[in-house]
């Protein structure tokens with residue numbers, strides 16, 4: 507239970523499934539005012555049934571104007587979590603223009619748009635957490651487009667940490683290795699593929715959803731009050747192996 511999240515107002519994108527969904531549930535249980543953003547009305551209904559305190563907004567993040575209009579209505583915020591993303595993992599030679607555009611539209615253009623839209627609502631001492639990936643800084647087979655978008659997310663994180671610091675808004679990212687959500691299962695369930703990667707992780711396992719949620723909440727909280735422009739790698743020591 508995250509006692510320091512009580513009464514904090516936090517907007518989370520990609521709230522319908524995976525990491526974002528679990529984050530919304532745990533923040534609501536901790537007494538935060540959660541604004542959950544997703545494109546599926548069914549998933550948002552489920553979140554409201556879980557906790558009627560969760561406010562929901564239905565948006566396709568690829569739609570620039572819809573994001574602007576819908577998110578303009580949000581109240582003052584203590585935190586923004588840019589979590590939604592897509593992962594199209596395919597050999598470089600097979601990736602299409604549409605794959606490129608889809609991935610960039612959701613993973614970085616929408617992060618830029620959402621952040622710019624809600625910026626006037628971010629209070630002093632609030633923070634932004636971008637859900638990036640270890641793939642931002644390390645190479646994995648088939649990850650060319652996905653990795654490029656996450657490298658862009660890390661770059662945006664550092665640039666905004668600089669620009670928004672004087673407004674007392676901190677900006678950080680969490681950068682997990684594989685997490686076995688739908689996205690992780692889709693791409694890493696084959697032992698022939700996951701085995702060599704696991705062999706490079708000293709803890710010899712992938713990241714748990716709870717470990718990502720804990721990292722995000724740490725960065726949202728006052729416990730990280732002097733952490734700004736930082737990428738919190740959640741990778742069990744992969745980078746030192």
Ligand code: NDP
Pocket residue numbers: 519520521522523524525526543544545546565566567568588589590591592593612637638639640681682683684685686687688689690691
């Ligand atoms: P999921 O696929 O489970 O969740 C991604 C969420 O993003 C979904 O709710 C999805 O909605 C939403 N989303 C995608 N496109 C849009 C859109 N156009 N408009 C609105 N919402 C959209 O993945 P994870 O929970 O695993 O991923 C969460 C974050 O963690 C992502 O940023 C991902 O890159 C990052 N990450 C994940 C890793 C993993 O192995 N799982 C590893 C490292 C980082 P919908 O259900 O409608 O498609």
